[in-house]
Amino acid sequence: MNFKLDETRVWQYSAHIVMIFLSVCALMPFILLFIASFTDNTTAMVNGYSFFPEKWSLDAYQYITREWRTVGQAYIMTILVTVIGTAGSLAITSMFAYAISNRNLPGRKLLSFMSIFTMLFNGGIVSSYYVYSSVFQIKNTIWALIIPNLLMNAFTVMLVRNYFANSVSPSITEAARIDGAGEFRIFARIMLPLSVPILATIGLMGAIAYWNDWTNGLYFLTERDGGHLYTVQLVLNSINENINFLANNSQITASAGRMELPSTTIRMAIAVIGILPIILAYPFFQKYFIKGIALGGVKE
Template structure:
């Protein structure tokens, strides 16, 4: 009887999870269908799961504009890869230091890390620091360093993972063998921390891929446009629908033909596609890393 009840609850749980999964996928399905909807029909009737007229004109526009959009994708990839690698190295290094018992001023460093989660100097103060002290304005580093380089929440996740999932005996054995802290971190701790590294790497990569605020704040001059990411291009289109008409001579389409409504959906589809494709490969590490890294010290 108990076995039958468990089987029933398992079936119910699977049905509920399947329904929730379908509900989670519906917005992406609507996004894709909207991108292949005829622009005139979408403007008149709005977006629908069952449009009466389809068109691939939005994707044709993207192909025709590939000089601008392709460069934006290249900058997005460079920013995401470089920023994620640097961020993971800094985050894991800082977390390893905080997880090391006997570290001088460890309590103070923990306090400062948590303090940044609760309080901030604000946008204006941050802007002046990055522009006046570090001179990142209108450079590639403006898309990498501000705001996204290190996250206190990620540091805490990694620190808890190190303290609860990396056997202290291995670290002590490495010290006895004469390994210094950098070698222990590189050869012992990181190889045993693939789940949490993959977790924070995925979250950081998504943040870099979707970021447009850094470009809005720090890419202000004309030469700063060379570092525009795909999100900046998409945001420019969303801010001013006239962007498409002003570039109609480049696209080769007349003003009436420009898919001013559906092209935003098409760019969003192409923009999120790499993340959707990459996520399944990181999912098992993501769940395990969040679970183990969230354990309280």
């Protein structure tokens, strides 16, 4: 008995030790980024980024507040895209899911298959790029950040359909139908309020996907004509691309008509500003986020 107790304790302690180690590993790069953004630029250039910089400085943030137009604009774009995208995605997904959750609907199988087949096969990036840029002329418009790929996916459709079909009792909708309520009314007044948990979960996932997205902008926005539409992620990405461009073409200097590159600490400060809202909001939504993953609602 005594031995058993000890064994449990050993497991407890080792579990805590491993978890503390992993949590530190997960957190450490963020702390480094954070400290780097508060480091004096010359110190960073001489000593490199460090957890214990010799000289601290607020210069990077002062620069950003002076240049708030660029960063602030990117912030507004990120919020706009996230709000419109998430709302649109919730509307389209829940309506489609409601339609195919009706077991008697003629053609329901076809609609479900149409959705599932998109998970099995796709036309590839090149034809998708061609369709959006040449057929729909979406390049350098805000729709380029909202519509391609993110608006609806078969996986969330399946989750919402299953919720509608299994967690909402059909007798409720049946009763409403007998009372003469139309389908739109039933959907908006009964189905949606009863499905808040799943809608909140997929809404959260959608919002994170839009907030973090940079690939749509990479394909459909050009710096010259679409730069004013850049979200925070795209500003961060374009800073990198310009630095890489200079690193690979060292004979061209920054003065040759290209944008002036922010100093090393300013880059880190912009990155901090980009992740801060997520980190601050995380404690409030992490419960739903974890629940969503357990449901299989977050795709990698």
